[in-house]
Amino acid sequence: MTYATAFPNPGFVDGNSALRPAVLEEPGSAPAIRVKGLGFRVGERTKQPVDILDCVDLTIRPQEFVSIVGPSGCGKSTLLNFIAGLTPVQKGCVDIFGLPPGESQRIGYMFQQHALLPWRTVLRNVELGLELAGVSAEERRQKALQMLAAMGLRGFESHYPNELSGGMRQRASLARTLVADPSLILMDEPFGALDAQTKIFIQEMFSHYWEAHRKTVLFVTHDLNEAVALSDRVLVMGARPGRIIAEHVIDLPRPRDFNHLVRTPGFTYYVDEIWNDLRVEAAKALQGRP
Amino acid sequence: MKNERLTIFAYQLALLLGILAVWETSAALGWIDAQWVSSPSLLAGAFKQSLTNGELLRHTGVTLGEAFAGLAVGVLAGVLLGLLLGLSRTLGATLEPFIVALNALPRVALAPLIVMFVGIGFASKFLLAFSLVVVPMMINTYEGIKSVDPVLINALRVLSASRLQVFFKLLLPACVPWLFSGIRVSISFAIVGAIVGELISSRAGIGYMIDSAAGSYDITGMLMPLIALMLVAFIFDRFVLWTSDRLLRWRETAR
Numbered sequence: 023m024t025y026a027t028a029f030p031n032p033g034f035v036d037g038n039s040a041l042r043p044a045v046l047e048e049p050g051s052a053p054a055i056r057v058k059g060l061g062f063r064v065g066e067r068t069k070q071p072v073d074i075l076d077c078v079d080l081t082i083r084p085q086e087f088v089s090i091v092g093p094s095g096c097g098k099s100t101l102l103n104f105i106a107g108l109t110p111v112q113k114g115c116v117d118i119f120g121l122p123p124g125e126s127q128r129i130g131y132m133f134q135q136h137a138l139l140p141w142r143t144v145l146r147n148v149e150l151g152l153e154l155a156g157v158s159a160e161e162r163r164q165k166a167l168q169m170l171a172a173m174g175l176r177g178f179e180s181h182y183p184n185e186l187s188g189g190m191r192q193r194a195s196l197a198r199t200l201v202a203d204p205s206l207i208l209m210d211e212p213f214g215a216l217d218a219q220t221k222i223f224i225q226e227m228f229s230h231y232w233e234a235h236r237k238t239v240l241f242v243t244h245d246l247n248e249a250v251a252l253s254d255r256v257l258v259m260g261a262r263p264g265r266i267i268a269e270h271v272i273d274l275p276r277p278r279d280f281n282h283l284v285r286t287p288g289f290t291y292y293v294d295e296i297w298n299d300l301r302v303e304a305a306k307a308l309q310g311r312p
Numbered sequence: 313m314k315n316e317r318l319t320i321f322a323y324q325l326a327l328l329l330g331i332l333a334v335w336e337t338s339a340a341l342g343w344i345d346a347q348w349v350s351s352p353s354l355l356a357g358a359f360k361q362s363l364t365n366g367e368l369l370r371h372t373g374v375t376l377g378e379a380f381a382g383l384a385v386g387v388l389a390g391v392l393l394g395l396l397l398g399l400s401r402t403l404g405a406t407l408e409p410f411i412v413a414l415n416a417l418p419r420v421a422l423a424p425l426i427v428m429f430v431g432i433g434f435a436s437k438f439l440l441a442f443s444l445v446v447v448p449m450m451i452n453t454y455e456g457i458k459s460v461d462p463v464l465i466n467a468l469r470v471l472s473a474s475r476l477q478v479f480f481k482l483l484l485p486a487c488v489p490w491l492f493s494g495i496r497v498s499i500s501f502a503i504v505g506a507i508v509g510e511l512i513s514s515r516a517g518i519g520y521m522i523d524s525a526a527g528s529y530d531i532t533g534m535l536m537p538l539i540a541l542m543l544v545a546f547i548f549d550r551f552v553l554w555t556s557d558r559l560l561r562w563r564e565t566a567r
Contacts, residue, residue: 103466106466106470107470108466108469108470127472129470130470131466131467131470133463133466133467135461135463137461137463137464137466137467139464139481139482139485140562140563141485141486141488141560141562142562150468150471150481151471151472153481154468154471154472154473154477154481155471155472182561182562182564183562184562184563184564185564202471
């Protein structure tokens with residue numbers, strides 16, 4: 023299957039680099055995500071409270087693809103949970119398209135685990151979000167089938183998650199996230215648990231989807247190649263307490279061809295730069311462990 | 313696959329026939345005293361006689377009635393209590409040690425007490441069966457709720473599911489495998505409850521048949537109703553297993 027058939031009508035993907043995020047920055051347009059002074063502390067009443075997040079500031083523009091990299095345990099997932107409204111904000115403020123987190127209905131969240139319901143078939147899993155939103159059976163079936171086809175899962179609609187490979191489950195999970203057509207997609211190491219080949223395949227598939235649909239994406243990963251290959255901008259998070267310590271604008275042309283991209287000097291330059299920022303933090307994070 | 317199942321079934325049949333054959337020949341050749349251990353042919357004879365005069369069916373019916381009433385009400389109450397515990401974290405945590413203690417209690421030993429409270433009729437057997445069933449069902453349901461992966465709850469929450477939707481689309485279906493394993497254990501528990509109640513004092517039921525046969529040293533008369541009851545419970549368990557296999561097909565992995 024080619025991507026052209028998977029995502030017909032790619033719209034404004036025209037092969038030049040005129041789609042850089044700077045173009046999207048219109049004065050007065052509300053940011054997709056605005057986080058200001060976000061702090062999070064656990065064990066407040068114990069002798070040793072731990073600051074998980076400290077004064078995190080970030081702004082994501084609509085239609086921007088931003089990745090967050092950082093050492094393990096730096097609070098990347100915690101940050102996503104705040105933005106998704108899964109954890110109530112303690113300190114600081116978060117707003118999503120101008121609304122408090124949890125009130126915006128247009129968020130999709132994809133986890134590292136596929137998080138599919140094991141007793142539902144792939145099709146019924148993909149329908150889940152629409153079903154919860156009260157979309158009619160006919161319509162949600164139609165949309166789910168379409169999305170499954172786009173994810174290359176045609177023929178697996180009536181399989182249970184148990185019967186699929188890891189890559190297929192993750193694609194089903196991606197289909198479930200995308201079928202509701204969210205304007206903001208949060209992704210927490212969604213391809214982290216996949217083997218190398220499957221990973222590249224799904225990354226490329228998702229990259230093409232993104233270039234055709236231009237949703238706002240906040241993507242957490244520890245894979246620097248993945249971050250650079252997919253993103254418009256990469257934020258580096260520091261070790262505990264987590265905060266944003268560096269920002270890299272990835273000035274690589276789109277659409278991106280992964281095979282070609284990883285061998286270009288520009289690509290390796292970005293990966294090296296980000297690794298330089300990250301190395302110190304990763305060492306710090308390691309030292310803090312028993 | 314099919315072949316393997318057929319082979320296993322053949323082995324099972326051979327094992328059953330082997331046991332019966334050894335039992336029967338030992339009794340026929342006088343190696344063992346049929347007076348004390350009965351024999352398949354004696355049991356078959358007693359079974360046939362009891363079946364024709366209607367005694368066996370009547371008493372089995374009484375016992376099964378008590379056991380299944382206890383099972384049905386016990387399962388219902390146990391599931392509701394388990395859900396309640398699972399849904400309210402405070403309630404669940406508060407009551408957990410009490411439930412464990414209740415589970416550790418040999419509840420059959422409550423039988424004399426229950427008979428004293430409600431008399432020797434249907435109620436005492438029903439209550440005993442109920443008391444044996446309700447605790448494991450409650451614990452199984454509670455464990456089922458606790459076993460739900462928090463990622464799945466979050467996945468539903470980000471899809472804007474209401475609390476009610478989380479319950480019906482996630483928590484309840486997640487409990488189903490636990491309910492089935494609870495029900496399978498409970499079938500034999502319910503029968504134990506009914507029989508123990510009957511042994512203590514009763515005017516009908518398998519326990520009554522056993523008790524009166526014991527009074528006249530009739531070993532065959534004691535074993536025959538037990539084996540009949542075992543067969544009924546076995547068939548019912550197979551039925552539950554078959555239902556659960558059909559409903560839980562999603563648990564099978566791809567071959």
